[in-house]
Amino acid sequence: MAKEFSITLCDGTGCIQKDSGEIRSALDSELAQRGLADNVRVNLSGCLGMCEKGPVVVINPGYTIYGSVTAGDIPEIVEQHIVKGRPLARLAVQEDHLYNRFFRIFGDTKFFGKQMRIALRNCGIIDPENIDDYLALRGYEALAKVLTDMTPKQVIEEVKTSGLRGRGGAGFPTGLKWQLTAGAESTKRPENNEKYVICNADEGDPGAFMDRSAIEGDPHTVIEGMIIGGYAIGAKQGFVYIRAEYPLAVSRLEKAIADAKEHNLLGNNILGSDFSFDISIRLGAGAFVCGEETALIRSIEGGRGMPRPRPPYPSVEGLFGKPTLINNVETWANIPVVVLDGGRWFSTVGTEKSKGTKVFALAGNVVNTGLIEVPMGTTLREIIYDIGGGIPDGKEFKAVQTGGPSGGCLPAEYLDTPIDYESLAKAGSIMGSGGMIVINQDACMVDIAKYFLEFTQNESCGKCTPCREGTKRMLEILTKITDGQGQPCDIDKLERLGNMIKKASLCGLGQAAPNPVLSTIKNFRQEYEEHVKDRRCRSGVCKKLLAYEITDKCVGCMACKKACPVGAITGTAKNRHVIDQKKCVKCGACFDKCKFNAISKA
């Protein structure tokens, strides 16, 4: 082992009384005998506080705590942990849950304090390209447990007990999905009763990076989850469908799969059992709609990524017409924890109907943008103000957008909404896959709605009429409004089209596409009306609605006149200048140039 380890022996009074001195000498001689003395740093510490479990030995990296250690245990600990790199489970103090490791290291900062990391438990801690790091943190132990101690049925029961729900956005109960897939009989080509497992890593929301970070930070947990899923439903083959735009995640995943194969954690007869499972990677070509499960499946099959009507659901008729278990990256990453710490424990985290944690990509006008994982039930306020550190530059909070382009915008009165599937839906947004964008007072909500709709309109697959044609018309109307051409009936038209598209579209993309528009109309209707009736954008974002005017602060310096590219400003030296509104192209050059604050934007 060329690796550096540090072994800390508790040298508190309690442990000394329990003969920790003998442990020290046994350790020194064992290390010397094996020629490891140069690789391992042995040091003493003051009381660790776990006197009940003394003598205590802590091995780093990995913060493995061994309790009630005797000198006789030392050769075994050195052999297993230092030489083979695997913590010795027999003596390890196991009462801590997997997720806790993260907080031993980072937990006391403000950013991490309110977080709870289950899916991301290893991200930032392990070397994602080193399988030993993962193994050292009880990696693949859940798989081993499943293969040796559990029947597929028991695995499914454990997942059901956990209350875990799909993290892709819709929140379908994961255990139920597993049960349906396990029980499904192939309707197409019944002679071949193959089943498949898919990891949906086609993260397409603008600004979202949950799946990318999870895979880049800890690819093995996703792989382990998938293998367990394969065992539970009786599949031999898994696919990870991941965006080609994520080259680092792809290469780490490739390495992780290769390493897992080398360790007999993937491939034939995994860990000597009669269960065989393999995983292949399929690269997506960057279509947002391929995050929709039936479109994703079609894409893996080699077709154009377009959704198809459900039922039949993939659990009955999925990839190549076979029953298919498809879960999102974050869902898979939770599985090893559910197995090792137990579904019962998992269900203690979160709210009544939404168990566990949720990863969010926190972005926008917030001090701490980044990747966070919080227990379900955490409020939007806690996320934005405690974890996120509030709104920068002393500006005011205006709205928070959850669920990416498919979600809605919630104003300040919803800040105390707890994060769970039902509460967010009730508030008029969605959980989605975890995008969260904070919007401050400077934003125009009509413009925000337009931005998101532009995205979904571009990414519509073009199959169904409401989404393909309807979002285009909505976008046209929004553009009209932000261009100052809106009519009062346009807001009604947006609502009429939006509600129809929501209820009539083929897939989730279309069904959710109007959400940003409908939620901003609901919560910020006045802004729409100002645009339409008063031809005014209160945030000054909609350029065509702006009118620049020169106030009586003007000293007649002529700077604005020189800056104007279209000659819209007239006036003579030392006299107040005037802007010809018909010529003005609203470029803002005069406004930027004026040193006397004499130009107003309205």
Added chain:
Amino acid sequence: MDEKITITINGKNYRVDADQTIMQAADNCGYHIPRLCYHPKLSIEGACRVCIVEVEGMRNYVASCAYPVADGMKIFTNTKDLRQARRDIVELLLDNHPEDCHVCERDGNCELQRLAYAMGIRHRHFAGVRKHYEKDLSSTSVIRDPDKCILCGRCVRMCSEIQGVNALEQANRGFSTVVMPAYDMPFAESVCTTCGQCINVCPTAAFVEKNHTQELFAKLNDPTLIKVAQIAPSVRAAIGEGFGVEPGKNMEGQTVAALRKLGFDYVFDTQFSADLTIMEEASEFLERVQEKGKLPMITSCSSAWMKYMEQFYPEMIENVSTCKSPMSMASSLIKTYFADKIKADPKKIVSVAIMCCTAKKYEAQRPELAVNGMQATDMVIATREIAWMIKSAGIDFLNIECEEFDKPLGMSSGAGTIFGVTGGVMEAAIRTAYELYTGETLMDIELCSIRGFDGIKVGSIKMDGHEINVAVAHGLGNAHALMEIIKKEPGRYHFVEIMGCPGGCIGGGGQPYAAANSIPLDTECLKARAEALYSNDRKNTIRRSHDNPEVQRLYREFLGRPLSAKSHELLHTHYKPHFPKGIVARNVKQV
């Protein structure tokens, strides 16, 4: 499954089959839910969203074409909200569709037009920018006009699921989605076999045949030309539908009369050359059997099949009969035998084929089929086109006095008639081959096992103790399946008939559009058209091609005997592999 369940539609209870979709159940209960992308012979697309219904307890509308019924399900098909949603959906289609109904090929016969009226769209709420693409005029047979496309995907599914050609697919995303051949290649350079089935299923005019009516009117008005027509068997079985007649009425006499009124000098029957084809093809088959030639022998009448075979099964070229299609045989004779008879310069003859087919427009310009340096068939006019011309010329088609074909290429046997139906060529060929081989007349001449609309039909007949196994496929998807069987078991069949279109020529890409109360390629309609031909066969006193006295005379006076040098020169052709972009070229021997 005969399990029954109870559902409620608009407050009324119904017992329905448990394995149905909402749409099927509603159809049986007397509710015709509006629909657009749905087609019973194609996979469920669920794309247009016109057939949405409300189901109690469900947040969203469901597409009734795709959603299965369940016991106790409460369905609403006509609520205020639903009516508005459906109306808005159809308006959205209209808003991105040219407003040129009155100058459109499908004016009065357009599903979108009918639907818009039925949905009560009298005003536009959401009109905005419309897409604009160039028309693809490159193909000899089919015009693709993406501006008129409403992206129902029927053509794509038809081309891939029924025809197995996969010439079309949606490309691009969202509002920019457009149906196109691979790589946005011109249609002419794609794998398109020109069968025209996309036209048959298109609800609008996004696909129409290459129209040659104006050219034909010009020729008909040229007094220096000799205008000669020939009519394919299945045209007479379907042309009436273009005039509102129920499917299944044979309009042979009316068609002949109308063509004369249009200005044709001679009207011949492709059924005559179908008999001739049988003489050549049956002889070729027997020659292959006796001289241990390449078997199975595969028929060559269908032009779409020709192109398909050259592209996808070039290794089968040696199996395909060298006989030209009946159309091309007739055209060859018109410019030689017939021109001699009337002592005319063949260059002055305009040979016009009235066909059920769009692929014949492609076949006509195949250089291999030229006769003495002349294109044998100058013009191919589809059933739809000729029906329009007859109307346009003010000819009272339905009340016209019937007329007979001209001689010498106008007389036909019942065997020539049934060429128009899948299995018909095989049946006709066996009637003749049996007699040529055994010297005895085949008495039981209706070969029922190869009639009907199963995708692949097989049969066998004993000739002097030899068991001859035959197979018949219609629709190129079935042709593909049959070719795969043959490649695996080359000895299984001796004689194979392939027709490119579902149902054979009666389901051709140039036949009249489905009526307002019907669906394209409805099986009942195909059956009726088939029966129009079978009943004509039964009525004919001559039912075997070799008994056709005009055919016998032709051999006596001109060709000598089947497979003679003269026959080979005029009635036979050859094929070569052809690999449009997107097909992996295979190294196959050129024949």
